[in-house]
Amino acid sequence: MQREDRYWQWGSHIILLLISISCLIPFVLLVISSITDEQSIIRDGYSFFPKDISFTAYEYIWEQSSLIFNAYGITILVTVFGTAASLIITSMLAYPLSRRDLPGGMFVAFLLFFTLLFNGGLTPTYIIYTQLFDIKNTLAALLVPGLLMNGFSVLLMRGFFMTTVPPSVIESASIDGANEFTIYRKIVLPLSLPILAVVGLLQGLMYWNDWFNGLIYITNPKLYSLQNVMNQLMSNIQFLSSNSNVSSLAGEAMNQIPTEAFRMVIAVISIAPIMIAYPFFQKYFVKGLAIGAVKG
Numbered sequence: 103m104q105r106e107d108r109y110w111q112w113g114s115h116i117i118l119l120l121i122s123i124s125c126l127i128p129f130v131l132l133v134i135s136s137i138t139d140e141q142s143i144i145r146d147g148y149s150f151f152p153k154d155i156s157f158t159a160y161e162y163i164w165e166q167s168s169l170i171f172n173a174y175g176i177t178i179l180v181t182v183f184g185t186a187a188s189l190i191i192t193s194m195l196a197y198p199l200s201r202r203d204l205p206g207g208m209f210v211a212f213l214l215f216f217t218l219l220f221n222g223g224l225t226p227t228y229i230i231y232t233q234l235f236d237i238k239n240t241l242a243a244l245l246v247p248g249l250l251m252n253g254f255s256v257l258l259m260r261g262f263f264m265t266t267v268p269p270s271v272i273e274s275a276s277i278d279g280a281n282e283f284t285i286y287r288k289i290v291l292p293l294s295l296p297i298l299a300v301v302g303l304l305q306g307l308m309y310w311n312d313w314f315n316g317l318i319y320i321t322n323p324k325l326y327s328l329q330n331v332m333n334q335l336m337s338n339i340q341f342l343s344s345n346s347n348v349s350s351l352a353g354e355a356m357n358q359i360p361t362e363a364f365r366m367v368i369a370v371i372s373i374a375p376i377m378i379a380y381p382f383f384q385k386y387f388v389k390g391l392a393i394g395a396v397k398g
Contacts, residue, residue, distance in 0.1 A: 136366035143362045159363040166335065172324065173331040180244045180327065181309040188248065188305040189298055192255045197286050200263035214253040228318060243319035244327060248308055255301045262297035263290065310376060332368045339364060
């Protein structure tokens with residue numbers, strides 16, 4: 103390797119390292135702010151080197167541990183089953199659309215693309231899900247909407263199938279007597295691990311961060327997801343904050359509630375599992391997204 107090439111390589115590594123560190127800085131500040139004393143945040147603002155450390159916000163979360171653990175279980179259950187079901191439905195729809203000999207395939211692809219631009223609105227959607235599907239106050243309310251509104255993932259996976267799975271392999275399998283489902287299960291899916299990881303991660307993030315479906319379809323606190331529980335706790339704190347002038351006793355109680363630090367704790371609890379899981383999918387995520395977007 104020539105000296106100039108070695109310099110460029112080291113330079114690019116240093117630049118990428120600095121960019122990676124700059125991406126981690128907000129998360130470090132987030133964690134530090136979550137253990138910073140409330141009065142210190144109000145007085146000095148957010149800092150990497152807080153003067154006063156306090157775990158009051160985490161203690162307040164721990165007092166609600168039974169509610170949060172139940173919400174964690176609901177969120178994990180919905181994320182796992184929702185992601186698995188989404189991958190099955192998405193891949194089984196994307197594979198036929200990737201076949202150029204599918205009658206009406208272009209029309210179906212246009213309908214999928216059309217759903218990315220237009221939708222029926224919240225009121226018809228709510229009526230259909232609550233009166234036709236009757237999913238209100240059920241776990242299906244957290245699962246079904248994400249399964250039926252996935253046009254982008256279908257087109258992304260379709261593009262991957264069209265550019266990565268060789269038609270000659272499919273033809274050879276057909277000549278050997280394999281039916282379409284056998285080709286899909288034993289040939290297409292094993293060759294498509296990168297795009298499956300991409301779509302799985304996107305769907306998993308969607309289910310994990312979803313709060314809107316729980317807000318409009320769930321009224322039973324036992325079925326609240328993690329995001330809905332955190333939103334409820336934050337709303338309770340904001341209510342106390344806005345009404346702390348009712349009495350001196352309420353004012354003293356409000357001073358003990360770490361409003362600003364609690365916001366950071368909510369973010370830490372919500373994002374920590376995703377940050378732990380993401381490195382395991384990163385290799386497939388980059389490859390699958392780059393290939394799948396070529397003709398998506």
